[in-house]
Amino acid sequence: IMGVAFTWFMAAACAVPPLFGWSRYIPEGMQCSCGIDYYTRAEGFNNESFVIYMFTCHFCIPLMVVFFCYGRLVCAVKEAAAAQQESETTQRAEREVTRMVIIMVVSF
Structure with missing residues (x-):
């Protein structure tokens, strides 16, 4: 439940600030949907600080956690492989887990 609550909290932390004046929403594409205004550099919208906030809090910090x-995994x-005998199956399992970790981090 904490994971779901944290996901909703992070989504709200992305979506709510433009509703209160930190950046803004603008029509995108065919004018049938809205998105955050990353493009305007006008003084009154504070877009640069919002982009820095989004990049730091919603990309850099989650990337460091990953x-x-x-x-640690x-x-x-x-450590578990070192505690066991260095058999071929142990080495193969260790390589497979390492490969999976690299793929997951690169995919993020």
Whole structure:
């Protein structure tokens, strides 16, 4: 439940600030949908600070969390493999987990 609540909190943290004047929503594409105005550089809209906020809080911090969590996973797998015999199946499983971690981080 905490994961769902955190997801809603982060979504609201992205969507609500333009409703209160920090940046704004503008029509996009065929004028049938709205999106955050990343393009206007006018003084009154504070778009640059909003873009910096979005980049930092909704990209950089989650990316650091992903790197940390998957790094700890790789360390735990390597420790478990070192505690066991260095058999071919253990080495193969360790390579597979390492490959999966790299794919997940790159995919993010």
